[in-house]
Amino acid sequence: MTSHKPAATDPWDLPDVSGLAVGVLGGTGDQGRGLAYRLAVAGQRVSIGSRAAERAVAAAEEIGHGVRGLDNATCARESDVVIVAVPWEGHAATLTSLRAELAGKLVVDCVNPLGFDKKGPHPLVPDEGSAAEQAAALLPESRVTAAFHHLSAVLLQDPAVEKIETDVMVLGEDRADCATVQALAGLIPGMRGIFSGRLRNAHQVEALTANLIAVNRRYKTHAGVRLTGL
């Protein structure tokens, strides 16, 4: 458990998160694998969760660096911070089924609700406003934040890429919780975790992924977002 002391006034003064166990739900997907790999390489204690424990175990072995593979419920229960990296289609059902295990946890939603058609990607608008607000609605006993939306799964998973030049926009209602997530993001070389608003401003951050996909297609790249002026 992280403390609930108010964070210091200096927005760059972030807590020591080295003792926190991080779980990644949907950790067998590309985004989840990539985040688990990067955080484990940075020295964090990481487990990945999947509906089928054996799939998580197999993926964890491939990732290496001490990452453990568990079923989703055990992954949630044994973690202090739980990153939600499941497909949007399974988002509500997965979180609903894990409500008890996620109670009291710091939940980091990184899901981007997108649709695809002939004209390319476009955002979907959940009834709650965003995936993060859906998580907050479904998990009233958890502390829900949103982050890690814009990271390229390709870059995250490529061990030849030592540094990923991008910022991680972190959203949430509680300053200390956001600071914890910002500190975790900052463990990955090239990244900074930047507080970027309350959960009601999460939709556009999630949806911006559609624009980054358009950029990737036009410029043949894996685009990221860096905030300038800080």
Add this chain to the structure above:
Amino acid sequence: MTSHKPAATDPWDLPDVSGLAVGVLGGTGDQGRGLAYRLAVAGQRVSIGSRAAERAVAAAEEIGHGVRGLDNATCARESDVVIVAVPWEGHAATLTSLRAELAGKLVVDCVNPLGFDKKGPHPLVPDEGSAAEQAAALLPESRVTAAFHHLSAVLLQDPAVEKIETDVMVLGEDRADCATVQALAGLIPGMRGIFSGRLRNAHQVEALTANLIAVNRRYKTHAGVRLTGL
């Protein structure tokens, strides 16, 4: 008029825009003034429009660098590219009243529909999806793009700031029109114009301004957005 030849395959191959007259509607506001100043300093022929011509004339004199002040209708009529920098509250009414003058023009919407309350800024969702899509609906004979959403009016207007490190996300349906806007953005030192998707993906780009305001408040800065990986 810009040509409608398909743009070259190289996304960095942008047209020569030096001959285009740029008009800025709402050019007496901070954002409009700032854009007019930067484009005029870069050598572009620029006029600013206002409902009252005398206010536009006064603002243009303050800006200098050859900027002309006109009433909105004349500004639109005499420009090839028209940047819409009016307050969101007057967006629909202004565009409706200028439909004839804007016919055939390349319109660049940079309006961010935002609301403010005790918890800070939050996006408003126009019925059409975004300010840019509202413009496209109201101006069926114009070529509507969206850009220049995330620029700090403070930095734009400060002559001591020589370079503004940020990218300009450009959205639109027509590749040549987007390339023209990208080229205009690239005239301002430190900026690149980056194609970032179709108009249906404009809402989240407009709305992201709420997040940048949150960043500005927390970090005491004028934040911008740089796309990495390109």
